[in-house]
Amino acid sequence: MLDIQKIRADFPILNCTVNGKPLIYFDNGATSQKPQVVIDAISNYYKEINANIHRGVHTLSQLATDAYEVSRGKVQQHINAKHSHEVIFTSGTTQGINLVASSFTALIKAGDEIMVSALEHHSNIVPWQFLCERTGATLVVIPMNDKGELIMEEYDRLLSEKTKIVAVNHISNALGTINPIEEIIAKAHHVGAAVLIDGAQATPHLRPDVQALDCDFYVFSGHKICGPTGVGILYGKEAWLNQLPPYMGGGEMIKEVTFEKTTYADLPHKFEAGTPNIADGIALGTAIDYLNGIGFENIQKQEKELLAYATAKLLEIEGLKIYGTSENKTSVVSFNIEGIHPYDIGTIIDKLGVAVRTGHHCTQPIMNYFNIPGTVRASFSFYNTKEEIDIFVDSVKKAKTMLS
Structure with missing residues (x-):
């Protein structure tokens, strides 16, 4: 088992606040955070x-x-x-x-x-x-x-x-x-x-x-x-x-x-x-x-658990659809909520300290295939936690309530 809190202590930026809230960084697909040794x-x-x-x-x-x-x-x-x-x-x-x-x-x-x-x-x-x-x-x-x-x-x-x-x-x-x-x-x-x-x-x-x-x-x-x-x-x-x-x-x-x-x-x-x-x-x-030093087997196990947990929690939200449902996938969840633009969701949850990516993710042909303007993409790393996912899901629910 990984000591996630010990690992998180290696990353200075994970201790910062955004808009007065503790940072929850779920944009790892765009760039990962850097440990102090780097x-x-x-x-x-x-x-x-x-x-x-x-x-x-x-x-x-x-x-x-x-x-x-x-x-x-x-x-x-x-x-x-x-x-x-x-x-x-x-x-x-x-x-x-x-x-x-x-x-x-x-x-x-x-x-x-x-x-x-x-x-x-x-x-x-x-x-x-x-x-x-x-x-x-x-x-x-x-x-x-x-x-x-x-x-x-x-x-x-x-x-x-x-x-x-x-x-x-x-x-x-x-x-x-x-x-x-x-x-x-x-x-x-x-x-x-x-x-x-x-x-x-x-x-x-x-x-x-x-x-x-x-x-x-x-x-x-x-x-x-x-x-x-x-x-x-x-x-x-x-x-x-x-x-x-x-x-x-x-x-x-x-x-x-x-x-x-x-x-x-x-x-x-x-x-x-x-x-x-x-x-x-x-x-x-x-x-x-x-x-x-952490070990890629440990990284994969942690990220697999985060992906399963986040997927299950998000699917409890009415009107939410996940894009990319292959059984063989890594720790990325791309989704939309019916009737709400992904950019609006991303903007609101940012105010709650949650960083995700919204838009077409430089993959416009994929978005054209699904006939959507883009998605909200949450991408998890080994230093993320289920507690962060809980806050993220709550923030998405709040955004839905505000935008519906």
């Missing part, structure tokens, strides 16, 4: 070893380089990548997807197909639309059903030798659905397609094993796993990263530059142009250590 890691970098990396012979530069590369190694171990140079630091999930989609331009031609799913975040739709516009390829969409699950029979039908890359999320940010990515990956490889997995919503809840999954690319963000904003990870198989051209040009990603020709550095530096986000890259490693 905050300290950022501060300590600037206080003790602030210097540019990979370029200096002086002591501070070497210390900063060592700390940054240790963090890369922690990520490698955490996701079970075969090589540390398969781990590319990015600014977040969005940049990781854009990097792959942009670099894939050299490999795609008119008539090829790029496949995404109906459950994708805009960040895993728009970059592939850009790729299609550049190359004349076609975007193909795996449809979903009323439970918020992908229709796998349609996936089987849509896959063909024209499919060059399949890009799907591991877990839906809007509905919490956990997609059958093992099956998706295996079937895509059978027709010769590469696979990119958007793990932004998965990595807070589980520990991906990229070798066991056999995905070609896996992307995620630091700020959703108790790390800082502005840093993320692109994992790519060595063979793919060697095949793709660089995404950005500049310092660090070069081996030799003349006005006639430039040759590129080896992995991972080929994709890490310019001065990186050093402090946050180091702190990402600290966040990974923190989560592994």
